[in-house]
Amino acid sequence: MSHVALVTGGSRGIGKAIAMRLAGDGHSVAVNFTTNALAADGVVDAITAAGGTAVALQADVGDTEAVAAMFGEIEERLGRVGILVNNAGITRDDLLMRMGPDAWDEVIQTNLRSVYLCTRAAMRGMLRLKWGRIISLSSVSGISGNPGQANYAASKAAIIGFSKSVAREIGSRNITVNVVAPGFIETDMTEQLGDEVAGQVIAQVALGRLGKPEEIAAAVGYLASDDAAYITGQTLVVDGGLAL
Amino acid sequence: MDRTEIEAKLTDLLVDELGIERDDITADAKFEEDLDVDSLGVVELLMALEDNFGVKIPDEEAEQITTVGEAVDLVELKLNA
Numbered sequence: 535m536s537h538v539a540l541v542t543g544g545s546r547g548i549g550k551a552i553a554m555r556l557a558g559d560g561h562s563v564a565v566n567f568t569t570n571a572l573a574a575d576g577v578v579d580a581i582t583a584a585g586g587t588a589v590a591l592q593a594d595v596g597d598t599e600a601v602a603a604m605f606g607e608i609e610e611r612l613g614r615v616g617i618l619v620n621n622a623g624i625t626r627d628d629l630l631m632r633m634g635p636d637a638w639d640e641v642i643q644t645n646l647r648s649v650y651l652c653t654r655a656a657m658r659g660m661l662r663l664k665w666g667r668i669i670s671l672s673s674v675s676g677i678s679g680n681p682g683q684a685n686y687a688a689s690k691a692a693i694i695g696f697s698k699s700v701a702r703e704i705g706s707r708n709i710t711v712n713v714v715a716p717g718f719i720e721t722d723m724t725e726q727l728g729d730e731v732a733g734q735v736i737a738q739v740a741l742g743r744l745g746k747p748e749e750i751a752a753a754v755g756y757l758a759s760d761d762a763a764y765i766t767g768q769t770l771v772v773d774g775g776l777a778l
Numbered sequence: 779m780d781r782t783e784i785e786a787k788l789t790d791l792l793v794d795e796l797g798i799e800r801d802d803i804t805a806d807a808k809f810e811e812d813l814d815v816d817s818l819g820v821v822e823l824l825m826a827l828e829d830n831f832g833v834k835i836p837d838e839e840a841e842q843i844t845t846v847g848e849a850v851d852l853v854e855l856k857l858n859a
Contacts, residue, residue, distance in 0.1 A: 658825065
């Protein structure tokens with residue numbers, strides 16, 4: 535069954551892989567981005583070239599009105615969102631002792647407020663569809679913690695509690711709410727780590743390597759599929775055996 | 779559209795969408811206490827009213843609705859606004 539999917543932060547990294555995957559599974563995809571229109575257009579072009587349907591939509595997903603406008607536009611151009619993937623996220627790493635309020639607020643706003651805003655907006659349409667899949671990206675950081683990431687880990691742990699609560703609220707309406715928690719994945723975000731840190735990280739991973747964005751997208755694709763109809767409120771950790 | 783038509787449409791929605799017994803539906807009936815419609819069900823009902831009558835019911839106003847009669851009042855008010 536084909537649905538309309540929205541992937542927030544869908545122009546790069548894991549979000550891009552998720553957008554491509556969902557399009558490959560036959561869904562029409564709204565690729566949200568904040569600043570990089572060129573990258574978002576690239577994702578749309580790649581999907582279209584492969585015979586899929588996609589549109590790029592600029593919106594700051596931490597902003598109430600921008601989110602409302604974005605959902606209005608998606609409904610107009612593609613239809614009601616049946617699959618929401620809350621992927622947009624940023625890091626502002628620093629030791630807590632040095633972490634100013636701006637670094638805290640920015641991360642909570644983009645990573646957590648966006649999940650609240652987009653989930654709420656998507657729920658209306660899903661209740662009308664009597665079907666829905668809400669999948670939010672957490673992180674191993676939010677489960678095991680990570681020095682320098684108190685803000686990021688807090689936002690990512692919060693997404694798990696949020697999703698469990700919403701799963702209980704709307705489960706009776708055939709809407710599932712789940713979380714995918716990636717470990718260290720090869721993206722721009724982890725490239726900042728440097729070779730030495732990357733080597734230390736890999737030593738902790740049971741499978742002995744970093745993950746690929748497509749491997750996260752596969753988990754999202756599964757949770758969005760009919761095969762996952764009886765799974766809700768869960769966190770699927772895709773980390774190669776890092777947080778065991 | 780007059781009040782009778784709104785009442786009739788609302789009754790149909792309650793019966794068809796939420797499986798309420800037609801005989802239980804009166805103007806004074808409370809959604810949650812009398813008709814066993816949960817709070818999410820009330821939200822869904824108001825969305826169905828929006829779709830059927832082409833009106834917009836803001837969340838703040840939707841939260842005030844507890845009875846069938848109040849829902850009819852609100853739709854009537856919006857249609858005449």
